[in-house]
Amino acid sequence: MKYSEVKDDEIMHYLLGGLAETEQMALEEAFVSDPNIFTLVAEVENNLIDDYVRGQLAPRERELFERNFLTSPDRRRRMEIAKSLLPGLDRIEAPGANHTATVENPVRRRRFFSFSFKPQIALNLAMASAGLLMATSGAWLLQENWRLRQELRIAQENAARQAHELARQIDNERQQNVRLANEIAQLRSRPAPQITPSPSMTAPGFVTLLLASALRYPGAGDIPQLTVPPNTGQVRLVLKMEDSGYPSYRAEIQSASGMGILTVDNLKPTLRRSVATFTVFVPSDKFTAGVYTLTLNGVGKNGEADILSKSSFRIEKR
Secondary structure, rough: OOOOOHHHHHHHHHHHHHHHHHHHHHHHHHHOOHHHHHHHHHHHHHHHHHHHHOOOHHHHHHHHHHHHHHHOOOOOOOOHHHHHHHHHHHHHHHHOOOOOOOOOOOHHHHHOOHHHHHHHHHHHHHHHHHHHHHHHHHHHHHHHHHHHHHHHHHHHHHHHHHHHHHHHHHHHHHHHHHHHHHHHHHHOOOOOOOOOOOOOOOOOOEEEEEEEEEOOOOHHHHHEEEEOOOOOOEEEEEEEEEOHHHOEEEEEEEOOOOOEEEEEEEOOOEOEEEEEEEEEEEHHHHHHOOEEEEEEEEOOOOOOOEEEEEEEEEEOOO
């Protein structure tokens, strides 16, 4: 904003709180960067105070002056100074007033003073000093007001950026949780496949059966089945479920009659995101044709075991 573009009325509206925030900031940047505008604002502010103490403001302007301008202790102090100086200034400016001074020794007067002393000169000097003090204080307040506005604007922008970044992080975490929940739901709803090894010239080292996590015995038609070819060395049982966070796990395999086939302690799962994969190898000669149950227990730090899953499966041998 250039000096020629700033008018007294615009400064008056600014001092009375009548400008929009963007216009206030533009005017404050202008008087901070341009000494001429800075001086003009101080002059308009002094005239505004003078008109107020003389009762020359319109009712609406007086209301805005008291509500918006006198919010600062420094401005109220300057107004009180101007009000205290007003009676003396009015007596000097009153028409028909006569001022005389009696000098008893002209020689002595010429020795100590090079001009005739008049009360009006002394009062004018006092008024000028007070005006300079008020202008300096007003200029400092304007500068301080502009600085505080800049700091407030920067703080608001930083807070908005931080809130935006936090909202973005929360949204990303929410989307990731939804994806993980969908993956777990798909694993739970996927039927347990029956894996039958393809015939070959040599017997496989092991055959694999993928089991679904459950806490109840499924119906006879839902039990996954594994066919074990002759001379197969091991049966690999794979169980996938949501990670429960236990320090260790125990796997127990029992026959349909409840006889224990194998117990594996300190079983550690393979973790991928929140899905835990448990793998148990059992020598194939421990199985005969029939139904078996794999029970997975979570073992806490105190050694207590909690049943997490019971999965039934059927073994067929050729």
